[in-house]
Every structure is written in structure tokens, then in C-alpha cells.
Amino acid sequence: EDQVTQSPEALRLQEGESSSLNCSYTVSGLRGLFWYRQDPGKGPEFLFTLYSAGEEKEKERLKATLTKKESFLHITAPKPEDSATYLCAVHGGTSYGKLTFGQGTILTVHP
């Protein structure tokens, strides 16, 4: 069974203080690893898909990286508007379309 664990559960940063979020996973045949952002009371917003170890993708202040066991979401010089819950999910090889999500990391950026 696919499993995803995210750490830390919550992260508080000062504006401009760079940091990283971790997503550890176990899966039979990774088809894709996904990062989503979720604001309170809203649906998840798609950020990135990573398919193979060594792959990296960037969007504004966010950069996602992938190894064979984990993924990192690096946040460079964050702003208060980056405050949200960040969700990691995997699509395993034994699944048609099911994504298995972690519990999320709640990021708070203080001005």
C-alpha cells in the first residue's frame, strides 16, 4: 500500500526566511509525485508534478525536488501570502488514478 508522510506538521517562518518541507513516500512503481497548495476552506491547487529521481521544478519562490524516497519543497524568501497547507501526493504503479496524500504541512509566514 502506498504511503506518504510529510514533515514538519507545522512550520512558522519570518518573511524572507527560507526553508524546506519534506515528503517521504513508499510506493510500488512511482508514476508521479504531486505537490498541492490548499488555503483554508478551499480545494487543493495544483503546483507541481515530478516523475523521476533527480527531477526539479520551479514556480516563483517554490522549488520541488525528487529522490527515490522523498521529495522536498523549498521555499525561498517566503512572503505572508505563501501561508497555506502544502500537500504531497503519490500516484503508484498499481493504481489507475488514485492519489495517496500525506497529512500536509501547515506553513505560516509572519511579516
Add this chain to the structure above:
Amino acid sequence: DAGVTQSPTHLIKTRGQQVTLRCSPKSGHDTVSWYQQALGQGPQFIFQYYEEEERQRGNFPDRFSGHQFPNYSSELNVNALLLGDSALYLCASSLVTGELFFGEGSRLTVL
């Protein structure tokens, strides 16, 4: 271009009642998935529909059922509601092998 739309946005039911939630996928998408998200947790996969057939199902009881229509829209039905069914129900659409795009969700409260 309209994204994924869900209705209703909020609803309150009592134990034992039945509920129907509706979803219209993003234009051009043919696959619809449903997820349940309890407070403070990541989304949990309920099932996925493609070509009007249930393609894959998560670990949810038969009280949870669904349907996909020829225009790709979908319904989620939950019978004999329990207090534990209180959650945010998320619909996501995709092409059969693509990234999931989520709606804003339907917040169900069971009293």
C-alpha cells in the same frame, strides 16, 4: 475557462439521511475522482469515474456510491449518514492520465 465546479458548497444533514453532491469537470476533462477530507487530514480517495464506469475504488463502504453522466459530470451519493461522514468532499477532474484539478469542495456537516 471554468474550472471544476461543485454544488452545494455547504450542507447540513442529520444521521440516517441521504445526500447527493454534484460536480462538473474542467472543460476538456473526461475523468472525475472524489475525495473525502476530514479536518486536519489529507484527502482520502473514494472512487474514480471514467467513461461512465467506476474505474477504481478506495476503502469506503457501499453507502458511498457515484455516477458519471455522458457529459462527464458526476454525482456522489452517501446513504445512511453517520456523524463520521462530516467532512469536505472534493471533486477532481483530469484527462485519464493527467494531473488532478480540484474544485472548492462541498462541506458536509452531519448532526
